Amino acid sequence: MSADGSAGRAGTLEVNTISKNFGGLRVFNEVSFTLAPGELMGVIGPNGAGKTTLINVISGKLAPSAGSIKFDGRDIGGLPFHTLSRLGLVRSFQQTNTFKSATLRENLARAIRFSGSPPSIWGKLDGMLRQFDLAPRLDVPSDKLPYGLQKMLGLVLAYATSPRVLLLDEPAAGLERRERQQVDAFVDAARADHGCAVLIVEHDMDLIKRLCPRILVLDAGRILAEGAPAEVLARPDVIAAYMGIVEGEEAA
Amino acid sequence: MASFVSAGLIGISLGAQYALLALGFTLIFGILGVVNFAHGGFYVLGGYVAYSCVAMLGLPYPVAVLAAMLATAALGYVFELFLVERVVDDHLATLMLTLGLYLMIGTCIQAVYGPESPQFSFPITGTLRFAGFYMPLENLVVLAVCLVAIGGVYFLMYRTDLGRGLRALADNREVAATQGLRPKLLFPLAFALSCGLAGLTGALVTPILSLGPLVGEPVLATAFLTVILGGFGSIIGATVAAFLVGLIEAYSVVYLGGSKGALALFVLVLIVLIVRPSGLFGKEARGA
Amino acid sequence: MSRLSQFSSEIAAIAIIGLSFLIPFITDSPFAYSTHNLIAVAVTAAFSVYIMLRMDLMTFAVPAFMAVGGYAAAIAGLKFGIVDSFFLTALSFVAPAVVALPLGILLLRLRGIYFVLVTFLLTQILQLLIFETPDLTGGTNGLVGMPATTIFGMELADNKSVLLLAIGVAFAAAIITALVSGYLRREFAAIEENEVLAQSLGLVVWRYKVIGFVVAAGLAGMAGFSLVNMLLTAHPTSFSPQSSVNYIAYTIIGGRGSMLGPVVGATLLVWMSSIFSTHGEFSEGLYGLLIMVVVLAARGGIVGTVAALWRRLTRNLGSETSAAPIVGTVKEVAHER
Numbered sequence: 058m059s060a061d062g063s064a065g066r067a068g069t070l071e072v073n074t075i076s077k078n079f080g081g082l083r084v085f086n087e088v089s090f091t092l093a094p095g096e097l098m099g100v101i102g103p104n105g106a107g108k109t110t111l112i113n114v115i116s117g118k119l120a121p122s123a124g125s126i127k128f129d130g131r132d133i134g135g136l137p138f139h140t141l142s143r144l145g146l147v148r149s150f151q152q153t154n155t156f157k158s159a160t161l162r163e164n165l166a167r168a169i170r171f172s173g174s175p176p177s178i179w180g181k182l183d184g185m186l187r188q189f190d191l192a193p194r195l196d197v198p199s200d201k202l203p204y205g206l207q208k209m210l211g212l213v214l215a216y217a218t219s220p221r222v223l224l225l226d227e228p229a230a231g232l233e234r235r236e237r238q239q240v241d242a243f244v245d246a247a248r249a250d251h252g253c254a255v256l257i258v259e260h261d262m263d264l265i266k267r268l269c270p271r272i273l274v275l276d277a278g279r280i281l282a283e284g285a286p287a288e289v290l291a292r293p294d295v296i297a298a299y300m301g302i303v304e305g306e307e308a309a
Numbered sequence: 310m311a312s313f314v315s316a317g318l319i320g321i322s323l324g325a326q327y328a329l330l331a332l333g334f335t336l337i338f339g340i341l342g343v344v345n346f347a348h349g350g351f352y353v354l355g356g357y358v359a360y361s362c363v364a365m366l367g368l369p370y371p372v373a374v375l376a377a378m379l380a381t382a383a384l385g386y387v388f389e390l391f392l393v394e395r396v397v398d399d400h401l402a403t404l405m406l407t408l409g410l411y412l413m414i415g416t417c418i419q420a421v422y423g424p425e426s427p428q429f430s431f432p433i434t435g436t437l438r439f440a441g442f443y444m445p446l447e448n449l450v451v452l453a454v455c456l457v458a459i460g461g462v463y464f465l466m467y468r469t470d471l472g473r474g475l476r477a478l479a480d481n482r483e484v485a486a487t488q489g490l491r492p493k494l495l496f497p498l499a500f501a502l503s504c505g506l507a508g509l510t511g512a513l514v515t516p517i518l519s520l521g522p523l524v525g526e527p528v529l530a531t532a533f534l535t536v537i538l539g540g541f542g543s544i545i546g547a548t549v550a551a552f553l554v555g556l557i558e559a560y561s562v563v564y565l566g567g568s569k570g571a572l573a574l575f576v577l578v579l580i581v582l583i584v585r586p587s588g589l590f591g592k593e594a595r596g597a
Numbered sequence: 598m599s600r601l602s603q604f605s606s607e608i609a610a611i612a613i614i615g616l617s618f619l620i621p622f623i624t625d626s627p628f629a630y631s632t633h634n635l636i637a638v639a640v641t642a643a644f645s646v647y648i649m650l651r652m653d654l655m656t657f658a659v660p661a662f663m664a665v666g667g668y669a670a671a672i673a674g675l676k677f678g679i680v681d682s683f684f685l686t687a688l689s690f691v692a693p694a695v696v697a698l699p700l701g702i703l704l705l706r707l708r709g710i711y712f713v714l715v716t717f718l719l720t721q722i723l724q725l726l727i728f729e730t731p732d733l734t735g736g737t738n739g740l741v742g743m744p745a746t747t748i749f750g751m752e753l754a755d756n757k758s759v760l761l762l763a764i765g766v767a768f769a770a771a772i773i774t775a776l777v778s779g780y781l782r783r784e785f786a787a788i789e790e791n792e793v794l795a796q797s798l799g800l801v802v803w804r805y806k807v808i809g810f811v812v813a814a815g816l817a818g819m820a821g822f823s824l825v826n827m828l829l830t831a832h833p834t835s836f837s838p839q840s841s842v843n844y845i846a847y848t849i850i851g852g853r854g855s856m857l858g859p860v861v862g863a864t865l866l867v868w869m870s871s872i873f874s875t876h877g878e879f880s881e882g883l884y885g886l887l888i889m890v891v892v893l894a895a896r897g898g899i900v901g902t903v904a905a906l907w908r909r910l911t912r913n914l915g916s917e918t919s920a921a922p923i924v925g926t927v928k929e930v931a932h933e934r
Contacts, residue, residue: 142799171800409889416882
């Protein structure tokens with residue numbers, strides 16, 4: 058069970074030289090990193106670098122073609138999706154992903170019920186729902202919510218499972234500038250309330266620079282660089298990988 | 310020994326027919342993700358169109374077969390374009406839609422032609438005797454036509470741009486769409502091709518076996534079996550499995566008798582599904 | 598929304614079936630008896646389809662599990678002299694459920710569409726099995742001359758009693774359906790709406806699919822017992838693959854969104870088929886047309902469409918009431934931008 062009553066003891070996620078192929082196409086190759094309990098790390102890279110597939114593999118949606126993934130010292134590669142979620146390894150989705158015709162309240166109720174989170178989680182959700190403008194909309198069907206709120210709901214659902222490791226797949230994609238700052242607030246709250254580690258895959262450089270003390274750069278399926286954002290983003294090979302792609306400030 | 314070879318020849322002939330049916334079925338499933346429950350209905354329709362051309366319009370049999378193929382392809386095209394397209398992302402809805410079509414085809418045929426089997430026979434009769442083995446000529450002709458048709462499908466799928474497009478769609482619809490392939494254009498075509506193949510098979514086989522409103526029932530079961538065995542979405546798999554099924558059926562009729570062969574086949578396929586759900590050649594079958 | 602109103606359609610469905618207990622006391626017409634007997638069987642079988650559809654799974658295996666339940670009851674009666682109605686009803690639920698459990702565990706991890714195909718094959722397999730085991734099942738002749746069942750020792754031999762038993766079985770099936778679909782409402786709805794999300798939140802989806810499958814098999818078995826008891830014969834033609842389409846039609850056309858759907862669909866369609874029995878071959882085409890109409894234009898079937906119309910009518914007449922009371926400690930706060 059992911060919620061063990063104590064204030065969220067997080068485990069260590071070890072990713073050891075994992076690769077993923079689809080037929081003849083190698084999506085990523087020999088990727089390794091470790092995520093310590095409570096740590097916050099960003100993963101960036103140009104489109105097609107394999108970022109979403111990486112999350113799919115770590116979260117259990119896909120099995121790695123090679124290499125191993127350990128959580129709490131235990132091999133989790135190939136374990137079913139729901140088992141990993143129950144162990145505390147929970148992801149959010151790049152597209153909006155909610156129970157569309159169910160109300161916001163019902164969505165949350167399901168997340169709590171399926172993950173086995175204790176009912177006390179409602180108290181923690183209280184503040185978060187107010188902060189993200191979701192509280193007045195508890196009885197609105199989730200597919201009637203505007204895009205930005207649906208994305209925030211997706212994040213809140215993941216939070217409601219009392220995760221120990223949160224894998225966020227482009228949480229800011231499609232959000233306006235004001236909404237992007239809510240992602241910051243979300244990550245802070247998740248780490249404060251659950252003590253969970255957070256891995257963020259993102260395109261928004263500002264967000265990554267603001268939030269993450271450590272980032273990984275993925276390019277053409279392999280790790281190009283790893284370290285603090287300031288150094289990594291100044292490296293010539295990283296800049297070259299992004300050449301021609303305008304990142305950062307987008308018209309709000 | 311003679312019966313062994315004869316059964317084998319019959320099995321290959323059956324296999325060719327099943328291959329035509331399975332190819333169409335697996336094409337639709339691979340490309341659209343749709344299970345066409347009306348597949349048997351198009352088979353029957355093909356038979357009746359050919360019969361009508363021969364018996365009522367006096368057309369020569371080869372023309373009738375062609376007409377049957379075109380008629381079923383056209384119906385499939387229109388059905389996909391106007392009805393299936395509206396729900397194509399919802400697998401259950403498309404299944405029910407094709408199921409509804411199947412029921413309607415059956416009733417319409419009964420309404421127009423009555424429940425009795427019309428007199429529809431193959432224009433070529435006689436048997437080929439060769440070194441002690443024998444094979445009815447009609448099976449031989451059907452086998453030849455089927456092999457040509459199978460060859461045609463392979464040529465289409467592997468040597469033409471249209472075929473490449475269809476295969477790309479089958480492999481990964483989103484990626485293919487971003488590369489400019491238009492599902493809205495290609496889906497009805499794929500559906501039409503599949504139904505045309507079913508209609509062609511019906512026009513060829515029903516004069517040999519029998520024609521009647523209900524002859525489409527076992528067609529669907531056979532198509533399922535073959536496609537599960539060969540792997541959903543795999544063209545090669547469907548072909549190989551079809552010949553396998555044809556041979557197993559031919560030999561079990563001769564050596565096991567009764568419905569034991571059919572039962573063995575069904576159970577075999579069930580086991581395959583459990584042990585290796587992607588079949589012989591197919592892709593990922595497990596859900597999340 | 599109060600708990601009661603949440604289950605309004607379940608309660609309505611059970612109430613309708615409960616009221617139909619009165620039918621044998623209101624009329625004596627043999628036509629009414631046979632039609633309502635058929636309706637009771639159809640409703641029970643339609644519940645089997647309904648439970649699976651709650652998880653967005655289509656099953657063609659209803660005749661297969663009906664056969665297991667029906668033959669189990671017939672064999673119990675003929676070869677072991679067991680005639681107690683309660684026992685036979687329970688047996689007709691348990692036997693197919695036991696068969697369905699290992700099958701479900703093996704098959705329900707596959708993609709939904711594979712599952713549908715397998716249920717189709719299951720029905721074919723059962724038919725062939727029946728033909729190939731004549732010692733047990735009587736083969737093509739079936740098992741004839743089942744003894745009448747008893748309840749609390751009283752024999753249920755005449756048409757009225759047989760009908761009452763059929764309604765009783767349907768009533769029990771309705772209660773089982775209501776309990777299961779009510780208790781597992783959240784899980785089923787989550788699986789139906791967004792299976793991937795449910796999994797990522799920790800729901801062991803395939804476990805609930807197996808539960809639904811096993812219960813659906815049991816319900817079908819009960820329908821099989823009811824049918825066999827009505828005919829006093831267990832015959833393979835009662836469980837033909839073609840009939841699977843009928844049970845699906847009853848639920849889809851009636852409405853897959855609530856328990857009232859299978860009740861309304863089965864009642865309406867079986868009744869119509871009985872009246873127009875001379876044009877039987879057209880009923881299939883009509884079902885086909887109605888299914889297509891439902892899929893394209895009226896997803897909720899008869900019940901769903903009527904309910905939607907009702908909501909629209911009442912909305913035009915009165916204004917929407919304010920939001921329901923809020924759960925837990927979350928309070929509504931006027932939000933300032």
